[in-house]
Amino acid sequence: MIEKYSIRTDLALEQKERFEAEQVEIQGVVLEEDYDEEREIKITTVKIETENGAKVMGKPVGTYITMEAPNMAVPDEEYHREISVELRKYLSRFIKNEKEEYSVLVVGLGNRKVTPDALGPYVADNLNITRHVIKEYGKYAMGEDKLSLVSAIVPGVMAQTGMETVEIIKGVVSETKPDLVIAIDALAARSSKRLNRTIQIADTGIHPGSGVGNHRNAITEETVGVPVIAIGVPTVVDAATIVNDTMENFLAALESSEALKGVGLVMQGYSGAEKYELVKELISPHLNGLFVTPKDIDETVKRISYTISEALNLLFSGRTCT
């Protein structure tokens, strides 16, 4: 039943959880979990290994690493530094930096003027940009010998530019020839408990909209010509998703609650189609275009974007953190 709603989640982890909730085994999708007790960071790796897995999951073949850290929403500088170090570690798994002069283009996706969508632009703002300096003076001038060339762009959204973002990235890549693109984007989560507490890294690039099809506007190795790593943080939940989740809980409660056993029994007698009709009436048409976000989103997005910038700065400075 639920699949009939456009429940949107950009987190592979949440997509996987839904099938688990329904006790569906998916062929071609592998899950690994890890927990860093000291730092209270949960690491989940979802590997979509086959085209079948991709189809069921609605996400392309690739590896998705999710870091969940409940304290990420809290303004604790020390802790954010630890997350940066951890994030750097996972990022480095995706990046084979074997060249003498390794060059990275960071793309800050999203709309700088819409707070929950400004994550990408803010990350770009805080990066150590080095490409122009190294091009001019050589990397030894910067006192580091394992330094990568870092460049960045904030392309804006289509309503501001009139262009598909991939057109801009493709043009810039073909002119400046980086070895890798890292695209930062704000995501939609399904569960409000993950808002601003979760970072997803994927080696699949960016696929606007949720489907596996619609390759046209994707920002991927296929479309831009070099590998694309995506880093995302869920900053909103669609309002319709919140309501739908409540309904799911409700229907589950109907079927299990002792006090309402009678209702549950009646409900069991109805088909998915009948239940669907029930819920359809409840989802307000006024929820379209509305999203759920915490009141302190302005500060939260700034803080998390800084944490991600720092991870990238550590990664590309060649410094080792102990």
Place this chain on the structure above:
Amino acid sequence: MIEKYSIRTDLALEQKERFEAEQVEIQGVVLEEDYDEEREIKITTVKIETENGAKVMGKPVGTYITMEAPNMAVPDEEYHREISVELRKYLSRFIKNEKEEYSVLVVGLGNRKVTPDALGPYVADNLNITRHVIKEYGKYAMGEDKLSLVSAIVPGVMAQTGMETVEIIKGVVSETKPDLVIAIDALAARSSKRLNRTIQIADTGIHPGSGVGNHRNAITEETVGVPVIAIGVPTVVDAATIVNDTMENFLAALESSEALKGVGLVMQGYSGAEKYELVKELISPHLNGLFVTPKDIDETVKRISYTISEALNLLFSGRTCT
């Protein structure tokens, strides 16, 4: 059942609607409705006339005028001008400007750094401030003879100032002795369809939190010493409210839907307490502190704040609009 939840609405109109929905007649509360077809603006006046009415409504005795204009969320300059003119008309009903030198202090409540809460500060930003000029050069210097003295302050919120807002206002009023305070604030609505489409004017001042009690922090004639007009626009809906509304619709559907007649019959057999238990399980603890807002809230709040500033500028410039 519903009353047990802290369904928050700052709109007297919505509070009234809830009792109507339950076909409860409230003594001491009078409703008037008017519709401007040409401009598609619906005007509702709620008069709470007795202490009993105040208690039932959870709002103090006074007059609440609500302008609902669905197109208010749309970027149409011409239309916003018309709303300014209309708003000015209703504001002038509350203001007895008989003195030679009428002096008004506009207070922009809310937090400039949290977009949906920045309405008040933005209105203050766009006002024609005249008090200092008239004090220095006289009103004839400004080429108008019915000009009021307008001053404004953006006090900030308690987390920024460490002070109750009413302490700041009271201090400024006792020093500068305005005849009237106009307080602008962002509100919470109950229904998402009213977001950024509704302006409420009330002659009751501002009552933080919803209750009629808790007079301590209210910004009212009683606490600051001069009459206080409040102007508010709902810019958010609490996430819990959206979920609760859905549940209400659901329970109503259960009792009326033909397809689910059986469920409805069972539900009717259960008490309010049992239904309450049902819903309680459904409201996610993660919804605390979350709110629902449109994605273009940054621009919308700017536009509406400008519309309100213009209404005030018209009102206090003494110009007549034809």
Place this chain on the structure above:
Amino acid sequence: MIEKYSIRTDLALEQKERFEAEQVEIQGVVLEEDYDEEREIKITTVKIETENGAKVMGKPVGTYITMEAPNMAVPDEEYHREISVELRKYLSRFIKNEKEEYSVLVVGLGNRKVTPDALGPYVADNLNITRHVIKEYGKYAMGEDKLSLVSAIVPGVMAQTGMETVEIIKGVVSETKPDLVIAIDALAARSSKRLNRTIQIADTGIHPGSGVGNHRNAITEETVGVPVIAIGVPTVVDAATIVNDTMENFLAALESSEALKGVGLVMQGYSGAEKYELVKELISPHLNGLFVTPKDIDETVKRISYTISEALNLLFSGRTCT
């Protein structure tokens, strides 16, 4: 003597004036002046027609139109509208729009985070972006049949991107194939009286630094492959320029002042080299990196950027203004 200082001006008009002040006739440079009394707008056209003219002027061959409007710095909406209409008129001289589907890429140069340098980004923010809509639905969908396809990009400055701006533009042009690039940039003037009161349009593109050489980073038809119109407004004067101007005035005064005739006579006895030494001692090393700007630059830049956006919106909407 003066040429020994790097007196910076981005205005062809000011460069021309300097030669006039020294009564030097330049071969290959033609000047036309026009004055709109009603609107108090002075229009100056400088045509650099030969390579010799270009060398002397330190600016490439091409046409430079300057609109000077003293009231441009004043917040008068009506007047700004008139400037938009006028600016549109001069812009249209440069643009041969004969194609059915004419496509323009507007480039907002400069740094959004440094107020006097934010002109370009702000102009891009206020444009009617239509390319994506027309691509998707056709131009008739927009109710106009002479509509151009407008796209825009805010590339950022090299310290933010690590890339030469021309690399970004070149990439985007080769992907999206506009017929024309319009580049908006904040300029440095030589005279503080032109600050925020002057708009220069040139068909020569953008030449970072002042020289005619250094083609590498220029944004011109040669480097990006399509014609480039430049629109600029002087928002700063280098602090060293202000000081140098004062010295020039002083030396002139020395040679003409009746009271100081004696000094003048002595000065006349000294060579340019000696005078140069005099002035060199006076220019404080602390002036490097400092510039002169009005205190209300934040609002002024917003207002003028809006005026330019409106001119472009008028121009590309195909509407005729009467």
Place this chain on the structure above:
Amino acid sequence: MIEKYSIRTDLALEQKERFEAEQVEIQGVVLEEDYDEEREIKITTVKIETENGAKVMGKPVGTYITMEAPNMAVPDEEYHREISVELRKYLSRFIKNEKEEYSVLVVGLGNRKVTPDALGPYVADNLNITRHVIKEYGKYAMGEDKLSLVSAIVPGVMAQTGMETVEIIKGVVSETKPDLVIAIDALAARSSKRLNRTIQIADTGIHPGSGVGNHRNAITEETVGVPVIAIGVPTVVDAATIVNDTMENFLAALESSEALKGVGLVMQGYSGAEKYELVKELISPHLNGLFVTPKDIDETVKRISYTISEALNLLFSGRTCT
């Protein structure tokens, strides 16, 4: 001669230097200098001890401590932390915190929307505000026992509020009864080398305009009822000041330069009045309202405001820094 120009400086140190330059001894003004070699911070204390000293200096009786740190304009976090610690030390000399519950109101003066004037508002933004928490829960709730009650207000400038700033402060002080007001303000320096590199602390409060007279709008113990400490950083130099300084250097050069000995001799033959006439012609009328500031003022003001906030946070948290 110089006095005839309105050379503006808000730094007592610079005022003192001028008299030294002219080898004038001022009765009633005492100067002490100190240098912290390790941190490269120069500390100058100017004590104006008599009314005569105040009259000559154009500043009220009191103590002015100036910290000059050339590296303050540089983005070095470690170094800024050291300045915070140092600043805290000097601030604590002015503050006799003997009460059990010591209460401080920090006033962020200036205009948040004009970058070089936004220092005060930015400092207020980053403070640890504790008054409301301690009032509600007691200071032990915060895990510190020497904590002061900190409140803050950003009153805005007269063009925004229509009120004298002192009216607002006086009102807030009389309502909330702090023991001390600390007012933060951006200053004008005379010398560009002090821009964003200097912090002045004074126990005299704030005196808008430079004079000792004009008590009406001052923010002092006399006007608001509690002691007022002022903290200021020069963020601008008047353009006219820069030009004037150049002229002074020039006239000095004329009289000493070997190459121009002849001119010098002639100049010596002219009176102050004649020299004055010379300079008067040179100061462009277009310099009015213009100021000199570095291009990176946006970031610089943010950084320094943070340094000052940290000093205040250290001071009022009761923590000792070793």
